[in-house]
Amino acid sequence: MNFDAIIIGAGQAGPSLAGRLTAAGWKVALVERKLFGGTCVNTGCMPTKTLVASAYAAHLARRAADYGVVLQGPVGVDMKAVKERQQTVVRNARGNVEKWLRGMKGLTVLEGHARLTSPTTVEVDGQVLEAPRIFLNVGGRANVPDMPGVNDVPYLTNVGMMQLDALPEHLVIVGGSYIGLEFAQMYRRFGAQVTVVEMGPRLIGREDPEVSDAVREILEAEGIAVRLNAECISFSPCDEGACVHVSCKEGEPAVKGSHVLLAVGRKPNTDDLGLEAAGVPVDKRGYVTVDETLRTNVPSIWAMGDCNGRGAFTHTAYNDFEIIAANLLDDDPRKVTDRLTAYALYTDPPLGRVGMTEAEIRASGRAALVGTRPMTRVGRAIEKGETQGFMKVLVDAESKQILGAAFLGTSGDEAIHGILDVMYAKAPYTVLQRTVPIHPTVSELIPTVLGELKPLD
The missing domain is CATH 3.50.50.60 (FAD/NAD(P)-binding domain)
Structure with a gap:
């Protein structure tokens, strides 16, 4: 044909x-x-x-x-x-x-x-x-790494998670990035015990440390256990269902769970x-x-x-x-x-991200300005009773163009688009700073953050 x-x-x-x-x-x-x-x-x-x-x-x-x-x-x-x-x-x-x-x-x-x-x-x-x-x-x-014992225990990927119609007693999630963290929070809120096992020193390692730390605090506050620096992950059967050996520097050397979710990339x-x-x-x-x-x-x-x-x-x-x-x-x-890098992490509150991280800007050697604001100082967040997180915007000190932003907070995945649009327009941040946004919204604080920029040390 x-x-x-x-x-x-x-x-x-x-x-x-x-x-x-x-x-x-x-x-x-x-x-x-x-x-x-x-x-x-x-x-x-x-x-x-x-x-x-x-x-x-x-x-x-x-x-x-x-x-x-x-x-x-x-x-x-x-x-x-x-x-x-x-x-x-x-x-x-x-x-x-x-x-x-x-x-x-x-x-x-x-x-x-x-x-x-x-x-x-x-x-x-x-x-x-x-x-x-x-x-x-x-x-x-879903990627299934050849970790020791992985084929000796039943495990789930994002595909299998869609078929669950009963609550796991203890869901152990291997992988502390976007997919793993979304499942961690949702299943904790459904009522399961949840442990996240991450090989690296912090969650969502591609983000700046304060973002990773804030997300971890949010999850731990809801009762999610986080095991970092799990450099020697392996699996074996146990009475509970599956034993995930983590070999962390702190805590018990193994986590016993009824279900295991592999969330280690695609x-x-x-x-x-x-x-x-x-x-x-x-x-x-x-x-x-x-x-x-x-x-x-x-x-x-x-x-x-x-x-x-x-x-x-x-x-x-x-x-x-x-x-x-x-x-x-x-x-x-x-x-x-x-194309600009832009994405969201759909935990609650969500993380909206666009452009360069602070670490990437520092590595580039360029002079930059930074503005931040905690969600505790955002009226909309206070009114909703959802004040976790912060807003952060990074600007090139010479061109005045926005280099990147991270909004971790209520409606952060939507508010970030105001930044994204200006970046695609290649306009200086002052254009956005001088807008008159609607009150009360999360986006209304973007001009305020831009008006309080300071040199990135």
Whole structure:
């Protein structure tokens, strides 16, 4: 079968690209081997944030008296109902993606495992497809390191966590980064005992130390145990379910849990894609090597989303689609290096992050200014009774452009976009400083923070 383009994978970037290409009159084939919508829809963003919402509701209910609200009896959590709620969100989103694709004029949808057989051909369960352009959107999966004893105990990844309909007695989470911390807080709020085991000296090690410390304090205040410097992690069966040996410098040498969640990063789904047959290289971690326009060394093949190593988020995958479509269809030379680093950690309160960290700025040697404000001095946070965290903005002392920001606090994941927009506009911070924001909001304090900038020592 001959097409103008073949798209492998129906994650965040693939369906949107199919929509643009077919609208331009191209004859397109899209191949999906498992679930339409990819990680975000099925086992990532949408179901986990649905669980976060349920956990927040439970947490707020327990705090009802703080707001003058009286509840009768203890707050309970029906885990079967919690699971059904998140699965309903997943089914609806996945169904909408599939319905959209199957109804798309000019698009042929195939289900099966696609493998490249040349730079212009793809085999799907014995059927050969051919096109002058091939787009890879195969995503990634949970990484399972070869740690001693890991295969001797039952363990969960983010996929298995979506299927739990009963509360673990003690959930031990290996990995103190974004995925692990979100699950840690939500399951603690559901009522489980939770321990986080992290090999490094602090949680979310890519963040500045004060962010890591503040997040740890928030989690520990809710009863989550944190074990750092776990440099020799191993596993063995025990009566409780699984024994996680941590060999930390402090505390018991092992943690016994009923369930183990491995949250130690992701790996790309490129190992069974036939890339070698097409002459497409991968790096040492298995990511497809691409240039600034997301094209591989083979002119007929592009890679989008998690499999290209240029971003690990739904929003970066969607931007990959936009970059490719702009270059192919709009004569608009967009490139991935135009993109700013921006993401959020969806603990409660959330962390919104954009641009450079303080550590990165110090390493660059440039002169910078910094402004901070604790959430205890933000009216909206006080009114909501959610005053944990702080706001921090970093500015280039010479150009006056904003270099980065971290908002850990209520609505931090939304308020950060005011910073993000100004950074993309390449405007000096004074433009944002002189705005007149709405009261009472978290964002209204951004001009105040910018008005109190001090040299970064």
